[in-house]
Amino acid sequence: MPKERPLTDSQKEAIIDRRGHRSDGDGKVHRKLEVHHKDRDPSNNDPANLRLLTPTEHEELHKRAGR
Numbered sequence: 001m002p003k004e005r006p007l008t009d010s011q012k013e014a015i016i017d018r019r020g021h022r023s024d025g026d027g028k029v030h031r032k033l034e035v036h037h038k039d040r041d042p043s044n045n046d047p048a049n050l051r052l053l054t055p056t057e058h059e060e061l062h063k064r065a066g067r
Contacts, residue, residue, distance in 0.1 A: 004043045004045050005043060006042040006043055006045075007035060007042070007045055011045075012034075012035045015047075016033050016035070021033060023052055023053055023054050023057060024051040024052050025053050025054060025057035026054075030054050032054065033052045033054060034053055034054070034055055034058045035051070036050070036052075036053050036061065037049055038050070038051060
């Protein structure tokens with residue numbers, strides 16, 4: 001099976017819109033969110049692999065993971 005491509009900006013925006021601009025980190029609505037791949041594989045765009053996080057939450061998550 002061919003590998004999926006990384007998400008485009010418009011795909012990221014569509015995911016954020018569909019999920020109501022709510023962060024998976026704190027559950028609150030935010031104007032700016034980022035899409036995080038749980039398995040760290042940007043080509044794995046399975047919805048179960050994606051989290052929406054604020055830039056701060058996303059940065060902290062990567063810092064804790066050492067990446």
